[in-house]
Amino acid sequence: MANILSTGTSALIAFQRALTTVSHNVANINTPGYSRQRVEFEARSPQYAGVGYIGRGSQISDIRRVADELANARLIDSGGELARLQQLSSMANRVDALMSDKATGIAGLWSGFFGSVSALSSNASAPAERQNMLGQANALTTRFGQLQGQFDMLGREVNGGLVAGADEVNRLASEIARMNAQIGSATSAAPDLLDRREQLVSQLVTYTGGTAVPQDGGALNVFTAGGQALVVGTQPSQLTTVADPYRPERLQLALQSQGQTIRIDERAMGGRIGGLLEFRNQVLDPAQAELGRIALGLATSFNAGHAAGMDQQGAMGGDFFNVPAPAVNAHAGNSGDARLAATVADLGAVDGRNLVLKWTDGAWSATDATSGAAVAMTGSGSEADPLQVAGLSLVMTGAPQADDRFLLQPTAQVAGGIGVAVTDPARIAAASPVRVEAALDNLGSGKPTALRVVDARNAALAANVQISFLDGDQYEIDGDGPYPYTPGSAISANGWSFVLDGVPAAGDTFNVRRNGAGSSDNGNAALLAGFDDRRSLDDGSLSLNGAISGLTTAVGSAARQAEYAAEAQGVLHEQAQATREGISGVNLDEEAANMLRLQQAYQAAAQIISTADSMFQTLLGAVRR
Structure with missing residues (x-):
């Protein structure tokens, strides 16, 4: 009877715990990252009874989570890539909206300005036409400044996203490291703890991209898409932001580990942070540089044409537009006192690329700031022999030291600095x-x-x-x-x-x-009206109108490509999610069947105990007689 009671009790306890596990599965059907748990039964060790071994019931050997590490890894990887593409698409679409919308783009005001120049050529002595041309010019330069301001704001948003992303990465990395310590020290890790850690890793990878690699002892090491360690065992690294050595207002990422701060290659990041950096490098910076090149092309060529005309006072025309000089920024680590001043020498050769100028072995060299490819450069940098590179002329003052570097931005800041130099309508040089x-x-x-x-x-x-x-x-x-x-x-x-x-x-x-003062001649205005179609860029192969269309098309194309890539990755991520859910997800029909089966087994085990009790009561009754 004792064996019957013990057998029934073991079954009752085992089925009760199995029912608890089923209930736990059902309760977490909507919990993100939850893996359903499965109870493993085994027979208890039998007891020898002289004539053989008698079984002693059942017990639970393990409660395991149902998981496929390959499916989980695929889901984590696709989640990081989806976050990167969605971030890139979202930001690129904002630039596309700025450039393509009639209310915020430049095309409408551009047409309005050259339309006013054409109207002036039809009536060169009319004060109203002259005033209208100045008004349209001011509206156009204001729009250039507004677009530059919007681009600067997007740059600050990228900075803010990097700061917020670094904080969240550090929080998640610290939590993963803490859980590595708990899991590594446990004899058998709780399934819920493993799920929680896996969910944290998934969240971390959505910020940085990368992979999770298991190590001996049960810990997970997490690396960025570029292989930088974020978590190694129980030691998290600290992601931080540092100022760009050329442009302090621009933030970069660095990793603090073992007392060292290591700058991270921006191309080595994935996830949301990687999407922000890719947007800044491949969409925002090129759009800003090309907008500046268009502004530079307009101001430089129009100024040259305006200087060739005569105003109503009989004086030769001067600059119609104010245009800032190309920016040359010294590296924060420079040890010399050299300074470089840049001017435009050949508009057709200016392509807007940022260049790094470096002083090595007594001479200057130039490389593309993005690709690192060498760029041809001549001259020594003196006033008599300026440096000549990419259509620019640079004069050096001071003395450079070995490895001093400068970032040359030919057009990146031009759009925000362009203005109208003429304030008196009579000073417009419409006449030849x-x-x-x-x-x-x-x-x-x-x-x-x-x-x-x-x-x-x-x-x-x-x-x-x-x-x-x-x-x-x-x-x-x-x-x-x-x-x-x-x-x-x-x-x-x-x-x-x-x-x-x-x-x-x-x-x-x-x-x-x-021609004399007060001339109604329109010769120069007629020439200026066609400057938007003059091929003054790309060594005379591209007009200003073509450049505006090209910029709008390029930004729109980048936005569409990012959007299509994000949509495709979304489908892949859904497939990875479906694969993971097919293995680890909770199925209510299956859990209901398990619950019914276990409930019946529990009732049967209870009946065993009831039978043992009846037998015991019968025995007691027989003894009392």
């Missing part, structure tokens, strides 16, 4: 400084067209000049010559040129004279 007239008694059909100033600094630009044709094939300039002439070729002298439409005859003369 000279005009060309055909003599009334000319016999040929030649008519002067396409008059333009090619060198506004020529001292004899405004001097009166007479062109006399000896015949249809040659001419003289103020008696000098003769010079050969072919129909359609330009006639030039003293910094100006024009073309004849038609055929001149022998004895025909054309007079070039200076």
Whole structure:
């Protein structure tokens, strides 16, 4: 009877604990990262009864979580990649919205400005048209500044995201290290503790990307996507932010471990932090640099064209736009007192790339700041022999020391500094400084067209000049010559040129004279109105209009690619989640069946105990007689 009672009791306790486990599974059906638990039964050691061994019931040998480490690792990895792409897509879409929306983009005001220049060319002496052109120019430069401000704000958001992400990474890493200590010291780790640690690892990887590698003793080591250790056993590393050595307002990541601070390669991070860094490096910085290049192209080329004209006061035009010089930032670790000042030498060669200039072995070298590729550079840096690199000219003051470095940003800050230099509408140089007239008694059909100033600094630009044709094939300039002439070729002298439409005859003369104050001539305004289509960028292969379209398209393409990649990764992540849930997730139908089976077994075990009690009572009754 004692054996029957003991057997029934062991079964009752085992089934009760199994029912508790089933209840625990059902209770955690919606708990993120929970792995269903399974009870392992085994027979208790039998007892020898002289004629053989008699069983003594059952007991629970283990309560295990149902998990597949490969499926879990795949889910963690896909979660980190999804977080990276979603972060990148979200930020890139904001830049796309800025550039493509009519209310915030530059295309509308750009068209408005050049439309006002075209209107001025139709009525060069009208005060209203001149004032409208200044208003449109101010609106355009203001929009450039607003876009630069929005880009700067996005840069500050990236900084804030890095600080917040580093704090969260440190919290999670510390918690994982603490749980490694608990799990490593336990004889048999609780399934719920393993689930909790795995969930923390998954959360950590969504910030940094990377992998979790088990080590002897049950601990998990966690590494970033670039292989930097975040958790090793019970020791967490500390992720922190440090100032960029060239631009203190820009934060970078560093890892503090064993008393050392090691800067992390931004390309080695995944997860949300990696998405922020990728957005800054591959979307924000290029968009900012290209916007600045467009602003630089507009200001530089328009200033050159405006300087070749004459205003209503009879003076040559000066700069129409104020444009800041390219930025040159010294490295925080420089030991010399050298400074570099940059100016634009060749607009067509300026591509907007950031360059690192380094002083080594008594000479300067240049490399691409992103790829590290060498960039051709000439000159010594003196005023007589400036450094020439990527369309820029640089003059050095002071003395550099070995390994001193500078970051050259040709266009990154230009959009925020561009402004309108002209405040008086009368100072707009709409007129050409000279005009060309055909003599009334000319016999040929030649008519002067396409008059333009090619060198506004020529001292004899405004001097009166007479062109006399000896015949249809040659001419003289103020008696000098003769010079050969072919129909359609330009006639030039003293910094100006024009073309004849038609055929001149022998004895025909054309007079070039200076325009005076108050002239209603629109020659220069007509030229300025077409500057947006002039191919002044990429060595004369790209117009300003083409650059604006290219920038909008490039930003939109980057945003779409990130969005499509995030959508694709979302599908892969769902598949990984489904695989993990298919193995480790709680199935209510299965748990209900287990509960019913265990309930029946529990009732049967209780009946065994009841039977043993009846037998015992019968025995007691027999003894009492």
